[in-house]
Amino acid sequence: xxxxxEKEISQDRRAFIKKVLGGTxxxxxxxxxxxxxxxxxxxxxxxxxxxxDTAPFITKKKFAFIVDITRCIGCGSCCVADKNEYKVPDxxxxxxxERYVIDDEDNVYVDSPNGGLDGYQEPREDIPHPTRxxxxxxxxxxxxxxxxxxxxxxxGATYQTEDGFVLVDSKRCVACGYCVQACPxxxxxxxxxxxTADKCTWCYHRVxxxxxxxxxxxxxxxxxxxxxxxxxxxxxxxxxxxxxVVSVLKPGMGNKPALHYVGLxxxxx
Amino acid sequence: MSPEHGVAAATAxxxxxxxxxxxxxxxxxxxxxxxxxxxxxxxxxxxSLYHVFHIESLKPVSRYALxxxxxxVAFATAPLLNHLGHPERAMSMMLTPNPTSAMAGFGxxxxxxxxxxILEILFIYRPTLVAxxxxxxxxxxxxxGMLTLGSDNVSEKSLALDHKIIAFLAAIGIPMACTLHGYVxxxxxxxxxxxxxxxxxxxxxxxxxxxxxxIAGIIFSYVLIKTFxxxxxxxxxxxxxxxxxxxxxxxxxxxxxxxxFSHAYMATHHWEALRDLYFGxxxxxxxxxxxxxxxxxxxxxxxxxxxxxxPDGVVKFFGSLISLMILVQVLLMRWNVVIGGxxxxxxxxGHTVFRPEWFEKEGIMVSIVIxxxxxxxxxxxxxxxxxxxxxxxxxEKQSA
Numbered sequence: 001x002x003x004x005x006e007k008e009i010s011q012d013r014r015a016f017i018k019k020v021l022g023g024t025x026x027x028x029x030x031x032x033x034x035x036x037x038x039x040x041x042x043x044x045x046x047x048x049x050x051x052x053d054t055a056p057f058i059t060k061k062k063f064a065f066i067v068d069i070t071r072c073i074g075c076g077s078c079c080v081a082d083k084n085e086y087k088v089p090d091x092x093x094x095x096x097x098e099r100y101v102i103d104d105e106d107n108v109y110v111d112s113p114n115g116g117l118d119g120y121q122e123p124r125e126d127i128p129h130p131t132r133x134x135x136x137x138x139x140x141x142x143x144x145x146x147x148x149x150x151x152x153x154x155x156g157a158t159y160q161t162e163d164g165f166v167l168v169d170s171k172r173c174v175a176c177g178y179c180v181q182a183c184p185x186x187x188x189x190x191x192x193x194x195x196t197a198d199k200c201t202w203c204y205h206r207v208x209x210x211x212x213x214x215x216x217x218x219x220x221x222x223x224x225x226x227x228x229x230x231x232x233x234x235x236x237x238x239x240x241x242x243x244x245v246v247s248v249l250k251p252g253m254g255n256k257p258a259l260h261y262v263g264l265x266x267x268x269x
Numbered sequence: 270m271s272p273e274h275g276v277a278a279a280t281a282x283x284x285x286x287x288x289x290x291x292x293x294x295x296x297x298x299x300x301x302x303x304x305x306x307x308x309x310x311x312x313x314x315x316x317s318l319y320h321v322f323h324i325e326s327l328k329p330v331s332r333y334a335l336x337x338x339x340x341x342v343a344f345a346t347a348p349l350l351n352h353l354g355h356p357e358r359a360m361s362m363m364l365t366p367n368p369t370s371a372m373a374g375f376g377x378x379x380x381x382x383x384x385x386x387i388l389e390i391l392f393i394y395r396p397t398l399v400a401x402x403x404x405x406x407x408x409x410x411x412x413x414g415m416l417t418l419g420s421d422n423v424s425e426k427s428l429a430l431d432h433k434i435i436a437f438l439a440a441i442g443i444p445m446a447c448t449l450h451g452y453v454x455x456x457x458x459x460x461x462x463x464x465x466x467x468x469x470x471x472x473x474x475x476x477x478x479x480x481x482x483x484i485a486g487i488i489f490s491y492v493l494i495k496t497f498x499x500x501x502x503x504x505x506x507x508x509x510x511x512x513x514x515x516x517x518x519x520x521x522x523x524x525x526x527x528x529x530f531s532h533a534y535m536a537t538h539h540w541e542a543l544r545d546l547y548f549g550x551x552x553x554x555x556x557x558x559x560x561x562x563x564x565x566x567x568x569x570x571x572x573x574x575x576x577x578x579x580p581d582g583v584v585k586f587f588g589s590l591i592s593l594m595i596l597v598q599v600l601l602m603r604w605n606v607v608i609g610g611x612x613x614x615x616x617x618x619g620h621t622v623f624r625p626e627w628f629e630k631e632g633i634m635v636s637i638v639i640x641x642x643x644x645x646x647x648x649x650x651x652x653x654x655x656x657x658x659x660x661x662x663x664x665e666k667q668s669a
Contacts, residue, residue: 093288110285110618139287148462154373155361174361175354177294178372184462186287186615190294195354253461269616 040209046217048231050210057162058208062229063258064236065202065213066246067138070263071223074099074136076119078215078224083117085203085214092189094200095140095215100267103129108267137268138224140215141166141187141200142249142257149179149188149197158197164258165204170196184253202226284619293611293623297636298348300603303453303475304482305345305643306379307599310450311483312338313386313442318513320393320439326509333656334487335390340647342383347639352631371459378452382445389438391416392431394654396423401655412653450479457606464539464617465546465610470528477521478599484514485595490647492589494656501659504581508574511588515571518595522564525602542617550612550620555605563598567591 045051053060074097082088082095097116101109101124109127120136147166149158157172158179173196180188180197191198203213207226211217216224227234239262240246247264248257261268312334318324319331350356363380366373391398399421402413420427454475457466488510495502532543547555570591574584612620626632 091288091292096288098285107283108618109283110616112285112288115288151369152371152460153367154370154375155358155365156367172358172361173355174358176349176352176372178370178456180289180294181460181611182462184615186289189289189292190354269618 040211043211045210046212047207047210047226047228048233049228050207059162060230061163063143063164063202063207064227064229064240065140065143065216065259066225066236066239066262067140067259068223068225068262069135069137069265069268071221072097072136072138073221073223074116074120075220076116077218077220078138079115079117081214081218082200088198089192092191092198094187094198095138098137098139098268099124100133100135100137100265101127101131102133102267103127104132105129106132133265135263135265137261138215139185139187140259141202142185142255142259143202145256145258146254148182148184148253148255149199152178152182154178165202167201167204168197168199170194170198173197184250184255185257285616286614286619286621287616290611290614290616291621293608293621295352295607295611296623296631297625297633298352298631298639300600300607301348301636301639302345302352303450303457303607304600304603305341305348305640306453307450307475307479307482307603308486309338309342309345309483310446310476310479311481311485312341312487313446313483314480315484315487315510315513316389317439317443317446320435321443324509326503326505329503329506329658330487330491330510332390332393332654332658333491334483335386335393336650336654336656337487337490337647338483339386339390340650341643342379342386343646344639344642345379347642348636351635351639371456374452375456378445378449382442382449385438385442385445389435389442390654391418392435392438395420395431396428397655399423416653447476451476453479457610462615463610463613465543465613466606468528468531470524470531471606474521474524474528474602477517477524478602480517481514481521481595482599484510484517485592485599488514489589489592489596492585492592496585500657502585504584507588508584511571511584511591512575514592514595515575518568518571522568525564526560539617542613546609546613546620550622551605551609554601555609559598559601559605563594563601567594567598 040051049061050058076097079093079095079097086094088094093115095115096112097120098110098112099116099120103109107129109124111124116136116138143164143166145164147158147160150160150166153159154176155172155174157169157174158166159169160166175190175195175197177190177197180190183199188197188199190196203211203215206213212226213224216226225235225239227236229237229240231237240260245263246260248260249264249268315327316331316334316338319327350359353359362373363376366376395417398413398417400423402410402417402421405413451472454472457463457475458468458471460466488507491510492502492507529547532540570587573579574588574591579587608623612623614620625636627634629635
């Protein structure tokens, strides 16, 4: 009996020493490698004036996202970048690209196999009539000024920051799914890994570091644009303040999206 | 290619569902949630018809209806907790609620209503419990001691005060029961993104179907329990309940149809998608089951049972059978609203499919277990709260 207790104590001692050693080594490493502070000096600032702003909220900026439908080629690069950035589970989509085909009888055919993740390599050949028009429509969070998801969240886990981002606090979310039902744009899903609501954040973590959202960064044809509407030199300001065909999705919902579309057709929902 | 094949191909071609809409997020648990709360609200209304509106013929079920409501209210949150991804955070809804959320109020309304219901049961049963305590021993005696709230006073003065309290609780209980279920309807009716749900009629339809399911539940279980225990069935009570069931069901069914008719008549840009839904994936569960079999037949049968003088045996048999059909109708209505609303993608260009699995977290087996729990609890409650007044002649004298 006593021997057994002694054995237990000596085992405990060994475990204790191991932990102390481990802690010491880890602690020393932390002194050498600055934790969390990624060195960005080599990466140019993509959103002017962001790195000087260290306040909790970026109140002096008004962000907007613009998708130019006339430019999108449906390559799916944005979807790949997004999936890699967030490890989005298969079958769930923070962003996706839709393919619209309109025939000469005015029938509208839409598809988005695997959310456009694989790109649209082949044309649709199952359309019975001659094709009149085709285009691609990338979709993502609309970052509404009056977001339905924030309104309905029973615990305030989905919230709107002062700088206009609609985000989800995964430590508060109960995953009731009410926001999923309430979003008119179906950009939300319940992440099966975290068991919380999830959606596109316009890469808030990148924006705070002066970097463009991952999808904007990789778009080879600049169909996705992101910037500050208070900066009169920004591309988004110029697009929204010049005579362009610009609209938002489902304006009748009254959500006032901050996501705008250039060249939006009436067929797009 | 045959013309039918051409139509099918064209439908498949245009069937576009938003990628995140392929999965139905609110499944069987959210079908059961309004079903159970509806039964609760409806059963309470039956009890109030006697306690507040003095419909004397309903006296035999007035106490039973409350205990029945309690058995179901105890498990109203079970499907919700099973549905939540993080049930351990459920209390955040009450401790730190978001005031703009239509869902955040449920915890408060549910709790307040439960308290009123429990208090009403305790006051109505107080003289009975006092009498039972005197004859009980051991654990039961202690239990009855707790349930009588420590007061053995059954003097006339004390009982008169009890009656005042009971009338007050029943009176505030009615608007609370209506709020509880009208509010559940609003949880769906307030979702503007879903054209099937977003109608101001939704709370009305939910409330009416709640009344219907509660009354039907009382009729069915009353006749069943009394028959199986070989006791006297008060046919005057059953006939009155059938009349109320008929009245409520007329309103319920008419409003359900009016709601759909309004969509069809206005034929806004949503109608095309709604029509495809009602005549597509919902055809069998809505038109054939909910409307055809489980609404039209009870609608006619309840009319006959209410208006034609029929023998007691016929009323007993068909009354309980039709009540069971009504209970199925309301369950189908919950299914068609909750699941149906999600089958239609917000792309309004197509619909997804949903097939419940038997063995999954929110599957059919779990649903059956959740529906059995209130029935088991009702049995346990029957050991504490005698349902029927004729069980206790000595007590009857005191409480009359």
